Amino acid sequence: MITSAANQQIKNLIQIGRKSKARTEQDLFLVEGIRMFREAPRDRIIKTYVSETFYAKADTPAMLEGLEFETVSDHIFKLVSDTQTPQGILCLIRQYHYTIEEILASRNPHLVLIENLQDPGNLGTIFRTGEGAGVTGILLSRNSVDIYNPKTIRSTMGSIYRMPFIYVEDLASVLPALHENGITTYAAHLDGKNDYDRENYKNGTAFMIGNEGNGLSGELSSKADRLIRIPMEGSVESLNAAIAASILMYEAYRQRR
Template sequence: MITSTSNPQIKNIVQLEKKPRARKEQGLFVVEGSKMFAEAPRDNIKKVYCSQSFLEKSEHRDLLESKGFGPDCQGTEVVEDKVFKGLSDTMSPQGILCVMRQMAYTLEEILGGNTKDGTPFLLLLEDLQDPGNLGTILRTGEGAGVTGVIMSRNTVDIYNPKVIRSTMGSVYRVPFLYTDSLLGILPRLKEAGITTYAAHLQGVSDYDRQDYTGGTGFLIGNEGNGLSDALSFGADVKIKIPMCGQVESLNAAMACGILAYEAYRQRRG
């Protein structure tokens, strides 16, 4: 049992939680909570850490056993409660934490789509900075049938613990990748039969007047600055979400949700 915060494993978990560079160098990230453990791909789990009190409940021990990580397993570490509390990134720790291997996807895999008919449905995110927004976008995207998310290099780290929590498990199931140039991959999207739509205040068409039943990619910009001019002009179509009152723009995650579910509505039909 781990009883000290000076334990090397504990120190490393803190580094993984706080530093994107550590996550990148090690190819690892951290998830917390029973739900995130239960839904985690078994092969991506490197090690599980449980508090003493977590193991007192039979249902918790059953959960561990169901994925082959019982209390006596080599891949499971028991942590003294006070040490675990300092280790947790949440206000109310659930008593279970996992160190995970990062996922890896290629552009070709994402462009292939994972719908029944293979039609890609993508979200293209430029320089988003809010962890909650990115996590919500992945979760909403999964619900709407998005087949992949492509992000600019300056977008917040998807393995940030706040992003991970906000995805509620969708990070395991929605393919994603970072690119040095969203503008640079637009020709590749066109070759794959994907029409790109820039959500823009100067859009020439209301978002619900377009056909999203074919290959579709929505471009969503930074929370404060919106899409760059280069990406806006590079998109096939500029669309807008009409708004009442004096509202000038919507939250990035909200805009993504509106667009994604309009596409989902059309595709369901």
């Protein structure tokens, strides 16, 4: 059992949890909690860590069968955990590496393009909702929040394991490839010509979602095939990025059902 914060494994777990650079260099990320553990593909789990209290549960040994794991004292586990009330289990997982070709391989793509999103909860919610709405891939600008941020991972509720995604230096640079594959791009924008539910999303579709505070950049929105708007009542000008994305994704899903 690991009982010291000076243990090299514990130091490394803390670095991976807190530092994007450490995650990138080691090509790993952390997931925490029983649900995230159960849904994790076994072939991607590098190592599992459990608290002494969790390990003492009757069903834990069977749950860990075939996996490399370490037990950690409850006190040390709390140092590593990113949550207020740790469930007592976390895993090191190999990162995912998709290609644009894989993301465009779907017969009828339903994509989301994310520009400079900064809130981990928003990104995680888009991944989770996107899976539910049949999104086939997510493209993110390099300046968007790290998908492997523990808060983002937690917000995906397991969708991180199943939703293809890539980061690109410049979203505008991938638009020609989208057009070559018959994908129409739609920018959620205050200057949208049509309400979002007046468009046809039954064929290849890509929704552009911008930064929480500034929305889409003028450069990217100017390259969209269509500007669409979500109608508002009262004095509200715009919605939270994740909520706006959810409305658009589910409208496409509704039309395709």
